[in-house]
Amino acid sequence: MLVEGDRPLRSDAAKNRERLLRAAGQVFEAQGLEASVADVARAAGVGMGTLYRRFPSKDALIDALVTGVLEATVAMAEEAAEQPDGLGLEKFLAASASYEAEHVGCLPKVWCNDHELIHVARRLIARLLADAKVHHRVREDLTTTDITLAKWSIRGVLETAGGTNPQIWQRHLDLLIAGMRPAGDKLPHRPVSQAQVDRIRYSSQADPCVS
Amino acid sequence: MLVEGDRPLRSDAAKNRERLLRAAGQVFEAQGLEASVADVARAAGVGMGTLYRRFPSKDALIDALVTGVLEATVAMAEEAAEQPDGLGLEKFLAASASYEAEHVGCLPKVWCNDHELIHVARRLIARLLADAKVHHRVREDLTTTDITLAKWSIRGVLETAGGTNPQIWQRHLDLLIAGMRPAGDKLPHRPVSQAQVDRIRYSSQADPCVS
């Protein structure tokens, strides 16, 4: 998944790599993704050379953070799948929102579509949704793309509010889940097709989001 | 509201000002706010000097766009207030989402809290919400901060998906409104206080959002 393909890292290099990732998360959360790499290096207590030896570009550094979030997301989806009674979907949404709240820094780059792990997560979410329907936890006309939109929306709340305050995303998730509950009427508009979602490349950045 | 305090603009200057605003909207939508001002000037067909004579900084240009969106938002809220039967809130949410979808470029800077017009809009929204409650269109435990979160969430969807496709935000708004509908149970978590919302300064940019 990461750039290092060959032999294991020397111990100091491995330690600095972790430091850099941790520092990058903090700096990007505090200043946004336009924070300078020099700031990240300083926060990590290493030199620029070290940063660039480990991550060939700023984009690669961000991508490593994104990959971490996505791996955690997939893990949470797998764990939620073991929840009985069709409550896995809700559990997953809460768990991943909570995790994202702690990693706000790289969120703008997380839910673009280029990343392999996103497709893995999406398949798992589809199963969670199906299970929730079997147990009549959610309305019949709910689709996986609705869940995708819900995740984008939580990201919007987290990015605006910062990840500090759990109340904020919890209350918003309450509202979303209330909207997902079974109801007599269908949602007024047609669901968004998966193809439409796939076509989106996250336009608010000019460059493709994974380096 | 705008920087020009004195005499009216000469005709060519006024024309170029409009061109610049239109071009800025398009360029920022296509490339994000980190697009260069040179690109904006080129798209508008004017020189750098003209841009900077009209808008003293890039931030001021963005702020002019933001002000336009907020003025439209206030106008839409006022219009929605005339809707009978407590449907004004839903009408407003749909109208403002539709408008924002056409002005995705500057959205990242719109819903920070520093702008005077935001408070105006918020007061209008509070009245729309109260009216919706009187007519039992929404649940009793819904608060104005919930609407604020809903607007942030729509912004998240629009920013990710781009403003091009109305289906996307409509379907998401369907879900939100379904969650707002009257129900037997209360939402699990406590509502977010207005003070908490006011404390947020939109952290994903380091600088304060209005120049």
Place this chain on the structure above:
DNA sequence: TCGTAAACGGAGTGAAAACTCCGTATTGTC
């Protein structure tokens, strides 16, 4: 039509930030 105040274009400037280079230091193996 003429004069002037206002506006125009766009090359030039300075700062900021991504990325490189290389002399020095550290790790881990024989």
Place this chain on the structure above:
DNA sequence: GACAATACGGAGTTTTCACTCCGTTTACGA
């Protein structure tokens, strides 16, 4: 303990981009 191989720091390079300056042009009242 010595010696490669690997990693380290941080000053220097290059590029990008916001912003300025000034000679030329345009609008518009008299």
